[in-house]
Amino acid sequence: MQYISTRDRTRSFRASQAIARGLAEDGGLMTPAYFPKLPGTALKELSGMSYQQRAVYVMKLFLDEFSIKELSEFSAAAYGPDRFDTPAVAPVRALNGDTFCLELWHGPTCAFKDMALQMLPHLLTASLVKIEEEKTVCILVATSGDTGKGALEGFKDVPRTRILVFYPKNGVSAVQELQMVTQEGQNVGVCSVRGNFDDAQTGVKQLFSDEGLRERLARQGYFLSSANSINWGRVLPQIVYYISAYCDLLRDGRVAEGQKINVCVPTGNFGNILAAFYAREMGVPIDRLICASNSNNVLTDFIRSGVYDRNRPFYNTDSPSMDILISSNLERLLLALTQNDQEVRDYMAQLSACGRYQVSDRVREKLQKLFAGYCCDDQGTRARIGAVYQEYDYLIDPHTAVAFDALEQYRRETGDMTPAVVVSTASPFKFCGSVLEALGVKEQALGLNILDQLSEKTGQPAPEPLSSLRGKPVRFSQTVDRDGMLAAVLGMLE
Numbered sequence: 001m002q003y004i005s006t007r008d009r010t011r012s013f014r015a016s017q018a019i020a021r022g023l024a025e026d027g028g029l030m031t032p033a034y035f036p037k038l039p040g041t042a043l044k045e046l047s048g049m050s051y052q053q054r055a056v057y058v059m060k061l062f063l064d065e066f067s068i069k070e071l072s073e074f075s076a077a078a079y080g081p082d083r084f085d086t087p088a089v090a091p092v093r094a095l096n097g098d099t100f101c102l103e104l105w106h107g108p109t110c111a112f113k114d115m116a117l118q119m120l121p122h123l124l125t126a127s128l129v130k131i132e133e134e135k136t137v138c139i140l141v142a143t144s145g146d147t148g149k150g151a152l153e154g155f156k157d158v159p160r161t162r163i164l165v166f167y168p169k170n171g172v173s174a175v176q177e178l179q180m181v182t183q184e185g186q187n188v189g190v191c192s193v194r195g196n197f198d199d200a201q202t203g204v205k206q207l208f209s210d211e212g213l214r215e216r217l218a219r220q221g222y223f224l225s226s227a228n229s230i231n232w233g234r235v236l237p238q239i240v241y242y243i244s245a246y247c248d249l250l251r252d253g254r255v256a257e258g259q260k261i262n263v264c265v266p267t268g269n270f271g272n273i274l275a276a277f278y279a280r281e282m283g284v285p286i287d288r289l290i291c292a293s294n295s296n297n298v299l300t301d302f303i304r305s306g307v308y309d310r311n312r313p314f315y316n317t318d319s320p321s322m323d324i325l326i327s328s329n330l331e332r333l334l335l336a337l338t339q340n341d342q343e344v345r346d347y348m349a350q351l352s353a354c355g356r357y358q359v360s361d362r363v364r365e366k367l368q369k370l371f372a373g374y375c376c377d378d379q380g381t382r383a384r385i386g387a388v389y390q391e392y393d394y395l396i397d398p399h400t401a402v403a404f405d406a407l408e409q410y411r412r413e414t415g416d417m418t419p420a421v422v423v424s425t426a427s428p429f430k431f432c433g434s435v436l437e438a439l440g441v442k443e444q445a446l447g448l449n450i451l452d453q454l455s456e457k458t459g460q461p462a463p464e465p466l467s468s469l470r471g472k473p474v475r476f477s478q479t480v481d482r483d484g485m486l487a488a489v490l491g492m493l494e
């Protein structure tokens, strides 16, 4: 399998190079040159297998440099019972005959980032060996919450890796902050930055482009890398759960062989829904992809008009992991729809020059045939948490609620009652404040007591990784200005 840059098809790379580099030198994203089709009997066969086995099967199609033995070890380690609280790993829950929920938050940080970030460290360290890179990889992450903790857990104590996470001092929830500052592991570092997520992100980007730092770290035996959602090593593990979800529906007699489903995904950087699109390309019977956004609805507008325009106000919402105006992974979809790297390069040049581009009519028509876009504000999100709880006795987090609301809008508007899989990206216990408010609880407990409050209100236990935060010692308390991030990196690596 060859990989190419979304902005230049002429140079090709091996999978290990694509994963080790993350980004191509031309700024494009490393992407498979083609998508293998699943053989006719594959879904049926995979239905009888475990999640770990399904992951090996799917990843092998894209990673021919890796042996089945290697991938099986990675899969067992990443998705084992010490990491995930259910043997199904990514279970599909039936809410009624045609509405299903794919729960992606049974991992160590209770959010869907675990699905990829538990696998990425294995793929990355093995890729570095294959490209004969002998230095220790140093991962730098700027996070608005879920990615940082997911990366810390994924890379924790993985040999020949260091992981340093920067988060905005006032930009993450209390539970999210506690999750990070109590992080265990010998190779981890966490530091907060005064300012918002953009400050932390800009700071990390500057570190990446700092040649002096790169050389200095190289002398100390470090190789700088990132774990962000554009790395192919994160997209690939996400394709697995869409294939797995269909297999579960098939196994449980919820759909007949070949029967179409729709998929509805709460979207930020477009990584999760892109994986659904790739599963569809590979032959999973997915009809429409419903793209759900919060008030930062740049994707809703794009799907409806063919115009991507980031020049708009930014909102901090109840679904913070979707508060994004530049959906980086969209570039890969553009390549798939245009089949033209020159055209992708032009759109991306316009995006960086003026924050806006308009796709051709041909691309827009293809886009609209595949995708439907809907958005939902905080008020709608809370109402939807309440409605789903009432109707199905099922508790969902704000990100998942945005998706449920989008599905409802889609069904009302189109009358299309095709069985739908709604993707659930976080445990409601990660966002107790907004969930309790949605359930009508105004007086909220402080700190981690809010977990108990939500438990008592709903009769559901908080996930162990969150309840066990209580009593864990705080290991990291450094706060720096953006100017202080370089010194913080050097300090943490000492």
Ligand SMILES: *Cc1c(COP(=O)(O)O)cnc(C)c1O
Pocket (backbone or CB within 6 Å): 111, 112, 113, 146, 147, 229, 266, 267, 268, 269, 270, 271, 272, 273, 321, 322, 399, 425, 426
């Ligand atoms: C990251 C995240 C999303 C958005 O996923 P993308 O791949 O960026 O579209 C949605 N929900 C939660 C809880 C997340 O952590």
